[in-house]
Amino acid sequence: MLKSKRAEYFAAAVLMAPFVVIYAVLFVYPTIKMVELSFTNAPLIGPGRWVGIDNYWRLATERLFPTALWNTIYFVILSALPSTLLALFVALGVNRLKGWTQSVVLAAFFLPYILPVSVVFRIWDWMFDHDFGIAQYLIAPLNGGQRLSVFRTVPLFMPMVALVTIWWLMGFNVLLFIAGLRNISTEIYEAARLDGATRWAQFKRITWPLIWPVTVLVLTIQLILQFKIFDQVYLFTQGGYRVDTTMVMVQYIYRQAFQLNKGGLAASASVVLFVLIAVMSVLQYQLLRVRAQR
Amino acid sequence: MTGAVAVADAPLSAASRLMRLRRIDLIGALVTLATLLGAVVWAFPLYWGLVTTFKPETEIVQPGVQLWPRDFTFENYANVLTQTKIGLWYLNSLITSGAVTIIVVAMAASAGYAISQLQFPGRRFFWAMILASFMVPIPALIVNHFVLMSQFGWVNTLQGVVAPQLIAPVTVIIYKQFFDQMPKDFREAAKMDGANEFQLLFRIYLPMNWGVTTALAIITFIAAWNLFLWPFLAVSSEEKLNVAVGITQVHDAFGVQYGRDLAVAMLAALPVAVVYLLFQRRVTQAIMLSAGIKG
Secondary structure (H helix, E strand, O other): OHHHHHHHHHHHHHHHHHHHHHHHHHHHHHHHHHHHHOOEOOOOOOOOOEOOOHHHHHHHHOOHHHHHHHHHHHHHHHHHHHHHHHHHHHHHHHHHOOHHHHHHHHHHHHHHHHOOHHHHHHHHHHHOOOOOOOOHHHHHHHOOOOOOOHHHOHHHHHHHHHHHHHHHHHHHHHHHHHHHHHOOOHHHHHHHHHOOOOHHHHHHHHHHHHHHHHHHHHHHHHHHHHHOOOHHHHHHOOOOOOOHHHOOHHHHHHHHHHHOOOHHHHHHHHHHHHHHHHHHHHHHHHHHHHHHHO | OHHHHHHHOOOOOHHHHHHHHHHHHHHHHHHHHHHHHHHHHHHHHHHHHHHHOOOOHHHHOOOOOOOOOOOOOOHHHHHHHHHOOHHHHHHHHHHHHHHHHHHHHHHHHHHHHHHHHOOOOOHHHHHHHHHHHOOOOHHHHHHHHHHHHHHHOOOOOHHHHHHHHHOOHHHHHHHHHHHHOOOHHHHHHHHHOOOOHHHHHHHHHOHHHHHHHHHHHHHHHHHHHHOOHHHHHHOOOHHHOOHHHHHHHHHHHHOOOHHHHHHHHHHHHHHHHHHHHHOHHHHHHHHHHHOOOOO
């Protein structure tokens, strides 16, 4: 008995070892170091002096970080909610289709999701190209006959990046909604139809209450995901002009650490991002637990 | 059936019932039409990008909407293949994504098995840590990952690209859930026959969950192939770039040439698009699993 216990411990140690080592070295250690670094004035590589909360004070008082925080929130609002609601409508439509039509239509909505972000950038950069972009045929009439570089027009930048992001990632939400809709038994709808319920009543009384938890799940996943925005904003502002006005949080970290060599300040911004997302994740977890208990 | 409908609809006259039926069908048809239209709109940018790569540059910059190339050509692809390092970037992407996939799946399956099936001190602690790390944003760690990689001397190396991608708590969670559901009888029977834990994992638990492994491997591979931020930071020389970052460098190096820029982008997307189209069901399953919905 004792021998089998020892064998079990041995097996567990061997099986857990790779995970524990990788986890400790690449996750726990950098996280602790990040907090430590955020209280120093160190450059990206090399030692620094302890400066207390100076970096955090700088984040709060200088202009750029609040701008980056606000831009991030603005982007999250522009992308997360619309892509959730749009995905619900698309899923309701796709769910009505049958057989191969459904597969093809679903693939059309989902395919962008598996593309690398740089490919998405190339496609949309071409669509909206100032001189030869096909979208200019729609834009020019709205802009008094003039072509417009939408990604170089500051008020349009975030909405446009959000639009591209919705196109890119909505397929994920659609999949989750379709799974949710398939879980609703058709018998409920049949019973409702026999009772003469209208289509709207069926949606309001059956579909919506049953799909609501999926909606919450999708929305929170989107909120957390979009908070980490960097790639699209970086790519669409390539060239470096007026980056400040459209800067987002991860981009601020990138700028401070990798372009201005301020490791300490970048780490403090990382800690803020870390805490914000951790809080949102805890809220998501609680919401899901409430749902599971019901 | 007919009887039930008649009873339910009794207060309605035959005419109004017919009208209501027709109206409902009209709404249904409109919804279907809107969905099909939406799918066309959604697919269009990808189509437009793809079809542009088969046009000669002179045709690309002509005004008007040419939905199919007048002069169908592969010259853009030929240019890309001869003028850029895309072959090398492909190889880098293949090596790094392959390594990430193999290590993550092997590590997660072992850890998932240990936590699910074995009793050992610290088991609950590790499980709590894994659940907690679910909520950590990896982009917040870029600064310290870079510092760490420079301490290892791994900046601008392929192993430096791979290492930070190995944190995959979700994969462990999914494996644990699947191993939890395995009937206990298998385990006891195999133990009676003298099998040890490693044989149990590799001969029974993994083979009986090949579907999950395939799904997780595919989604891990796609994610690694598509990753932008970390390879972008970790690599400074053109020779070590992966495809997703490399294609943004073509533009910088050669100036604007629409056909070639799009052709290189399409080549970067090709492997993931093919993997998705071949394994649609598995990709879908993996996405459900990672979102916490059973697939």
